[in-house]
Every structure is written in C-alpha cells, then in structure tokens.
Amino acid sequence: MSSPNPLQGWYPDPRDRTRMRYWDGAQWVGESQPMATPAAKSAGSRAWRPTLITWIIAAVALLTAIIAAATNGFAGFLVMLGLFALAGGVWTLATRKPGWLNLAGRRVAAVAVTGGAVVALLLGALVAPSQAKPGPDIAVGVSSSATPSATAAPSAKPSKTPTPKPTPVTKTETVEVSEPVPFASTSYEDASVDAGSTVLVTAGVAGTKVSVFKVTTVDGVETSRTLVSETVTVAPVDEVTAIGTRQPEPVAPPAAAEPEPVAQGGGCDPNYSGCVPIASDVDCAGGSGNGPAYVSGPIEVIGTDIYDLDRDGDGIACE
Numbered sequence: 087m088s089s090p091n092p093l094q095g096w097y098p099d100p101r102d103r104t105r106m107r108y109w110d111g112a113q114w115v116g117e118s119q120p121m122a123t124p125a126a127k128s129a130g131s132r133a134w135r136p137t138l139i140t141w142i143i144a145a146v147a148l149l150t151a152i153i154a155a156a157t158n159g160f161a162g163f164l165v166m167l168g169l170f171a172l173a174g175g176v177w178t179l180a181t182r183k184p185g186w187l188n189l190a191g192r193r194v195a196a197v198a199v200t201g202g203a204v205v206a207l208l209l210g211a212l213v214a215p216s217q218a219k220p221g222p223d224i225a226v227g228v229s230s231s232a233t234p235s236a237t238a239a240p241s242a243k244p245s246k247t248p249t250p251k252p253t254p255v256t257k258t259e260t261v262e263v264s265e266p267v268p269f270a271s272t273s274y275e276d277a278s279v280d281a282g283s284t285v286l287v288t289a290g291v292a293g294t295k296v297s298v299f300k301v302t303t304v305d306g307v308e309t310s311r312t313l314v315s316e317t318v319t320v321a322p323v324d325e326v327t328a329i330g331t332r333q334p335e336p337v338a339p340p341a342a343a344e345p346e347p348v349a350q351g352g353g354c355d356p357n358y359s360g361c362v363p364i365a366s367d368v369d370c371a372g373g374s375g376n377g378p379a380y381v382s383g384p385i386e387v388i389g390t391d392i393y394d395l396d397r398d399g400d401g402i403a404c405e
Contacts, residue, residue, distance in 0.1 A: 172203030258302045260314070267293035269322040279330025290325030293318055357389030358403065368393040370404035 092109060098121070099107040105118040147170040154162030269290035279285055298314040354361035355368075362368055362381050369375025371382045383404025387396050395403030 168203045170203075172200060254304050255306075256302065256304050258300065261299045261301045263297045263299060264319075265295045265297060267295045267318060267320075267322045269293070269324050271325040271327070273327040273329055275331045276328035277331050279328055280332050280334065281330050283330040285328040285330070286325070287328050288323065288326035291323035293322030294320035355392070357387065357392060358385050358395075359388050360385035362393065362395070362403075368395065370395055373404075 092111075094109055094111040096106045096119075097109050099105045099114075099118040102118060104121055106121050107114050107118040108116050147167070150170075151163050151166040154166040158165075269292055271290060273284075276285065296317045296319055298316075300312040300314050301308060302310045353363055355364050360381070360383075362385060363379045365379035367375075367377065368379040368381055369377055371380040381395070381404060383395070383402070385395065385403045387401050387403055391403065393403075
C-alpha cells in the first residue's frame, strides 16, 4: 500500500538531494534550485500559512491552558500544553500532513514535538504532587537526594495590640431643682360652732422651695450630688379649722295630759272589772300614752284587752 502524497511545497530533489524542487501535490514541477538559495527559503516559507482553523485551535489551546493554570496551577498549565502538542505530533506522524502545528514532511520535528509533549506530561505529573504536599524537590525523571527537608519553623503569631481605653470625661455643674413645700394644718375650739361640727376657716396652700445642687458626672453618668443651698421662694399657707364646742339647750318634757273623767253608769267597758271608759283609745294614767281617755289601775282584765292596758299579760292592767 503506497503512502499518501505529501502536500505541495519545496522538498529535496529525489535526483539530487543537495537541491530543492517544488512538489505541487501530484508531481514535481519546475527546475530544482540550490538548497541554500533565497528563492528556496522564500518558497519554503510560503509553503504553509496559518488558516482560520489553525487560529481557532490555537485560541482554544491557550484558553484551556489558562483555565488549567487557574484551577491546578503551573502543573495544570504544562499538562494541557503537553496534551495539545502530543495530539499535533501524533496527527503528523499518522497522516504525514502538517496539521495545525505545520509538521508536514518533517518526521524528525514531529518526533521531537511528541517527545516534548511526553516530557511536559511527566513534568506536570511530578510537579502536581509537589504543589499539593510539600516534600523533597523533584526534577524531570530524576529524584532529589534522600536528605529530608528541614522542618519549617512555626510562624510566630502576631500579638494583638491592646486597644487604648478612652479617658473618662468628668464634669461638674450646678443644678437648681424646684420643689413644693407642704402646708401645715392647725385647729382651734370655737364656742360659736355646735359641738361635733367643724368649719374650715383658711384653706391650705403649698409653697415653693428652690434647691441648688452641685452635680458631678463621669461620661454622662451622675456619680455624686451635693446640696449647696435651699431657698423658699413662696411661703406655704397653713390650713386653719374651727372645732365647735357649743352644747344645745335642754328641751323641756311635754306636760302630762289630764285624764278624762270616767263617765258614771253604763259608760264602762265590760272587758274590764273596774270602770274603763268607752272611748276611741284609753291609756293608763301617768304613762306615756296620749289618750284621749285615761284610767287609773290596777284593773283586772276579764275579757279582751282591747285597749292594750295589760302589757305584761298577767291579767292586771295599769298596775
């Protein structure tokens, strides 16, 4: 099976390896040129020009490498570049096409790029553990000496600077306080007032007193208060009350009513053995009744005591 034709470009002339000849992709064209002539260099430089896909792949490779560096540090950056270089080298070796790294027809360059990619992968794999955990230094493919690294001395903790305390602010000022002065209450006996009665002669009125204090405060909080002076600006008015002592005059008892004469013959009530007159009301003479008829006892009740003369119910009235 024949290998695919190389891309167009300047290559060593198969008839004379010291000269260069142009290959148009299908056949040799034109005359060969000396290998070191400027024309050959110019033609070789025009053999490959970056295309849009080349720029896109390069931009993606750079962006991916930056992201890897941001997430995994320098090791991630090397790993991503190594992967892209490895992919380009393998493509060139497999297809003999320049690919996006322009390695067409340059097997040695492709091998070198592939080797560089492998070295970058190894370097990234070795640097990553050293970034994750401090340990002995690691070179590419060669470990450092077995001498253990010195233990890092613990860093001294910075001491806290004490916060300065503010100086207390002390103030002394004079304060006037107005206070009421209570009135006193007095009384006297008055013979013109009935006993048991009182009369308010003068209503009491409270006075006013002004006190002057020396007040000391620390940071706005009162710590001491000293009385300097007191002045009564309005004198109080005492309350005066008269207490009555006059006794009322005695009232004379009412005069006893004269008993009505008892009617003779047929005018006696049959409920009594003595003669008790028949009237609208009959009371015992000398008692508290108000008549109009009176009878002197004792009188025996022989029927119904219609005048209620027998108060004790022993059958004898007005005894």
